[in-house]
Amino acid sequence: MSDVTFPAGRSFDFTAIGRLCVDLNANEINRPMEETMSFTKYVGGSPANITIGMSRLGLRTAFIGKIADDAMGRFITGYLEKNGIDTANVVTDKTGAVTGLAFTEIKSPTDCSILMYRDNAADLKLSPSEVNEELIAGSSVLLISGTALAASPSREAVFLALDYARKHGTTVVFDIDYRPYTWKSAEETAVYYNLAAEKCDIIIGTREEFDMMERFEPNPERSDLFTAAKWFNYSTGIVIIKHGKEGSIAYTRDGAEHRAKSYPAKVVKTFGAGDSYAAGFLYGILSGWSIERSMEYGSAAACIVISSHSCSDAMPTAEQVDTYIERCNRGEITAN
Numbered sequence: 001m002s003d004v005t006f007p008a009g010r011s012f013d014f015t016a017i018g019r020l021c022v023d024l025n026a027n028e029i030n031r032p033m034e035e036t037m038s039f040t041k042y043v044g045g046s047p048a049n050i051t052i053g054m055s056r057l058g059l060r061t062a063f064i065g066k067i068a069d070d071a072m073g074r075f076i077t078g079y080l081e082k083n084g085i086d087t088a089n090v091v092t093d094k095t096g097a098v099t100g101l102a103f104t105e106i107k108s109p110t111d112c113s114i115l116m117y118r119d120n121a122a123d124l125k126l127s128p129s130e131v132n133e134e135l136i137a138g139s140s141v142l143l144i145s146g147t148a149l150a151a152s153p154s155r156e157a158v159f160l161a162l163d164y165a166r167k168h169g170t171t172v173v174f175d176i177d178y179r180p181y182t183w184k185s186a187e188e189t190a191v192y193y194n195l196a197a198e199k200c201d202i203i204i205g206t207r208e209e210f211d212m213m214e215r216f217e218p219n220p221e222r223s224d225l226f227t228a229a230k231w232f233n234y235s236t237g238i239v240i241i242k243h244g245k246e247g248s249i250a251y252t253r254d255g256a257e258h259r260a261k262s263y264p265a266k267v268v269k270t271f272g273a274g275d276s277y278a279a280g281f282l283y284g285i286l287s288g289w290s291i292e293r294s295m296e297y298g299s300a301a302a303c304i305v306i307s308s309h310s311c312s313d314a315m316p317t318a319e320q321v322d323t324y325i326e327r328c329n330r331g332e333i334t335a336n
């Protein structure tokens with residue numbers, strides 16, 4: 001069990017607010033974007049991917065977001081609904097905004113990048129009046145994702161959602177999800193990320209993402225413990241710092257440190273690791289597991305996604321994660 005608790009008796013286990021987009025993942029693996037000719041379309045956007053992951057793991061999920069009034073927007077809602085995610089709070093933009101697109105380039109399993117088309121993106125048009133207080137009050141967990149803080153009115157919508165969560169005792173998870181291209185300046189980014197983090201119970205990010213947040217409070221040694229300690233002065237109970245293939249470290253308010261190694265994987269591409277890790281970890285702690293077991297579950301879920309072509313569509317079921325862990329323990333899976 002952890003220092004963070006989850007309210008019982010709610011209609012939904014998990015609700016996320018933020019970006020709903022489309023990923024166009026290169027079919028030609030090991031080629032630069034200039035030479036890539038065909039792509040497969042998937043639902044994307046980090047909070048969308050995490051919610052799909054939670055739903056596949058068997059939790060009751062809902063989403064608060066905004067889609068474009070076009071075929072891409074309808075593709076997104078259709079896919080969420082097929083995956084059992086409540087979309088009553090996914091609203092359709094009426095101003096001509098478009099669906100954000102992420103074209104992925106897979107040059108090698110370790111050299112992947114994302115080319116984003118996000119001018120006038122519908123997800124950033126979500127306004128405070130479109131955030132449903134009842135839904136947040138009826139969810140055990142609210143997940144916010146940092147990119148939604150990049151512009152108004154989505155920024156204010158997220159801060160209002162945070163207020164509703166605090167008012168109703170809904171546990172808040174912050175996935176830092178830092179995408180520099182969405183922001184105007186590094187200073188603006190650090191200020192808003194820090195303001196939001198103060199209101200969250202669980203904070204998950206990579207070392208590089210926490211470095212960005214520490215712009216005004218330097219941490220020259222890049223110490224994970226220093227990073228985590230600050231947040232225990234607020235309402236935070238768990239801080240997780242991810243280190244890619246090197247694994248992850250969690251600190252809890254009681255001063256304990258918890259470490260998870262990564263599992264071996266035949267990596268196709270690295271993106272999507274963080275989203276599947278978050279889904280696996282949150283599923284574990286919502287199930288009352290220890291922090292270590294939850295982190296291991298997240299690490300195994302991440303391996304399944306990075307060994308696949310997509311992020312959202314590859315999100316595993318609990319049976320798939322259990323099988324992956326058993327196969328690793330039997331030495332049947334090795335890294336590429």
Ligand SMILES: Nc1ncnc2c1ncn2[C@@H]1O[C@H](COP(=O)(O)OP(=O)(O)OP(=O)(O)O)[C@@H](O)[C@H]1O
Nearest residue numbers: 242243244245247248262270271272273274299302
């Ligand atoms: N090459 C890898 N092999 C095995 N596991 C990995 C690898 N890369 C990442 N992971 C697993 O995924 C977890 C999260 O990865 P990472 O730290 O790269 O997050 P991230 O940067 O948020 O991911 P993303 O690339 O999706 O943005 C790690 O803690 C680890 O368990």
Ligand SMILES: O=C(O)C[C@@H](O)[C@H](O)C(=O)CO
Nearest residue numbers: 023044045046102271272311
């Ligand atoms: O988060 C995005 O907008 C793009 C994702 O769907 C993408 O596939 C990714 O980067 C996953 O972390």
